[in-house]
Amino acid sequence: MEAEAQNPWFNKEFVSLKKGDALHLPLEDNSIDVAAQNCLFNIFKVEDLKKAISEMYRVLKPHGKLVMSDPTCEQPMNETLREDERLRALCLSGSIPIADYVKMLTDAGFGTIEIRARKPYRILDPLNYNTEQLIYIESIEVAAIKDPMPADGPCVFTGKAAIYYGKEDFFDDTAGHILLKNQPLAICDKTAAALANLNRNDIYFSDSTFHYDGGGCC
Numbered sequence: 001m002e003a004e005a006q007n008p009w010f011n012k013e014f015v016s017l018k019k020g021d022a023l024h025l026p027l028e029d030n031s032i033d034v035a036a037q038n039c040l041f042n043i044f045k046v047e048d049l050k051k052a053i054s055e056m057y058r059v060l061k062p063h064g065k066l067v068m069s070d071p072t073c074e075q076p077m078n079e080t081l082r083e084d085e086r087l088r089a090l091c092l093s094g095s096i097p098i099a100d101y102v103k104m105l106t107d108a109g110f111g112t113i114e115i116r117a118r119k120p121y122r123i124l125d126p127l128n129y130n131t132e133q134l135i136y137i138e139s140i141e142v143a144a145i146k147d148p149m150p151a152d153g154p155c156v157f158t159g160k161a162a163i164y165y166g167k168e169d170f171f172d173d174t175a176g177h178i179l180l181k182n183q184p185l186a187i188c189d190k191t192a193a194a195l196a197n198l199n200r201n202d203i204y205f206s207d208s209t210f211h212y213d214g215g216g217c218c
Contacts, residue, residue: 042094159209
């Protein structure tokens with residue numbers, strides 16, 4: 001009622017509250033356009049995490065989006081930290097590498113993954129935590145899209161781009177990708193690998209920026 005009082009455009013009928021949990025969403029199959037979560041990957045352990053992701057995949061409509069923000073960590077983390085429930089609740093010690101994070105989503109069936117941001121988050125240091133080494137944790141923002149899984153594997157966008165600089169006005173790889181001369185084209189990691197395998201000396205590939213903002217190849 002407060003939101004309705006403060007915003008002329010808002011109607012309380014816009015919102016429907018349902019009691020449930022991440023492992024048993026009280027929603028019909030293929031009924032939601034967008035789902036969102038924060039720190040799910042850090043709080044849940046593997047089997048519950050798989051179930052929660054599967055539930056979100058189930059309720060999303062075809063081409064629906066699961067929008068997420070989670071800490072990630074590329075360094076190994078000892079089991080004492082992993083099993084610390086307080087640190088998991090603080091979204092710290094459940095952090096996993098980005099590649100593992102993406103695989104959990106694609107294993108659930110999401111055909112397109114977009115990594116939209118990657119930022120510094122926290123440090124676990126030997127002075128304050130049970131670790132012998134300094135552990136650097138980042139935060140990523142991701143959209144997992146319920147697109148059909150391509151026959152050659154998921155499209156994972158990590159912020160790579162290809163720039164053609166050859167003699168012609170454009171380059172057509174005959175696989176659905178046209179690169180205009182000296183114009184960057186956002187490409188998924190799979191397309192980057194396929195273009196690189198052509199061994200051309202007139203296409204430049206940028207590294208992953210982990211800041212994909214759309215307009216990609218797939």
